[in-house]
Amino acid sequence: METIAERLKSAYQTIKQSALEANRPSNAIKLLAVSKTKPVSDIVQAYEAGQRLFGENYVQEGVEKVQALKHLADIEWHFIGPIQSNKSRLVAENFTWVHSIDRLKIAQRLNDQHSPHQQLNVCIQVNIDDEDSKSGVSLSEVASLAAAIKQLPHLKLRGLMTIPKAQASEEQQIKSFSAMYTLFSEMSKEYPEFDTLSMGMSSDTKLAIQNGSTMVRIGTAIFGSRQ
Numbered sequence: 001m002e003t004i005a006e007r008l009k010s011a012y013q014t015i016k017q018s019a020l021e022a023n024r025p026s027n028a029i030k031l032l033a034v035s036k037t038k039p040v041s042d043i044v045q046a047y048e049a050g051q052r053l054f055g056e057n058y059v060q061e062g063v064e065k066v067q068a069l070k071h072l073a074d075i076e077w078h079f080i081g082p083i084q085s086n087k088s089r090l091v092a093e094n095f096t097w098v099h100s101i102d103r104l105k106i107a108q109r110l111n112d113q114h115s116p117h118q119q120l121n122v123c124i125q126v127n128i129d130d131e132d133s134k135s136g137v138s139l140s141e142v143a144s145l146a147a148a149i150k151q152l153p154h155l156k157l158r159g160l161m162t163i164p165k166a167q168a169s170e171e172q173q174i175k176s177f178s179a180m181y182t183l184f185s186e187m188s189k190e191y192p193e194f195d196t197l198s199m200g201m202s203s204d205t206k207l208a209i210q211n212g213s214t215m216v217r218i219g220t221a222i223f224g225s226r227q
């Protein structure tokens with residue numbers, strides 16, 4: 001059994017190697033360690049190995065971990081799961097990033113509930129393969145949601161996030177990733193604060209980096225499989 005520190009190191013090597021092959025600087029891609037369902041002790045192990053960006057999916061669980069690890073003040077907590085209206089305050093008060101904005105109402109609530117002293121970093125989640133089971137807006141809805149978010153003073157729109165279809169062929173995955181990259185590049189011209197294309201997980205890290213990802217969200221490859 002490899003330790004979390006060893007698997008984390010491998011994940012960074014995968015990023016570095018994929019970047020090299022894609023002719024991109026490896027520091028252009030950040031690693032978000034997705035610790036959902038895993039105990040606080042696992043997060044501490046990754047932290048001690050140097051990891052600082054952590055992603056959580058479930059509000060209650062995520063908030064408990066943020067609170068338990070308050071003393072590790074340089075952890076950057078990212079919320080990456082679906083948000084119900086009645087849970088938005090907890091997200092706004094405990095996280096500094098939200099990748100999963102999929103409607104204006106949630107953006108407005110986060111804007112109102114986040115500390116007015118600093119902005120909350122947000123990404124719009126795009127349902128790139130138009131799956132009924134997935135959250136996120138369709139490609140055609142991204143521009144209008146972005147324009148509306150731009151008006152919200154306590155949110156900083158950093159980019160786009162996607163979770164492509166799980167069982168897709170490599171060809172289909174490339175098509176989805178590159179459609180995201182095209183949209184991201186287009187929008188970057190209009191939104192100077194756009195610097196984040198959050199895509200790629202344990203199984204498709206390399207493909208996502210080849211297609212322009214700037215942040216990969218890796219769970220299983222670092223913390224092991226989940227129940």
Ligand SMILES: *Cc1c(COP(=O)(O)O)cnc(C)c1O
Pocket residue numbers: 034036057080081163201202203217218219220221
């Ligand atoms: C669980 C999850 C991940 C990590 O997936 P792995 O396959 O375990 O790497 C990334 N992003 C989101 C939104 C997730 O829910």
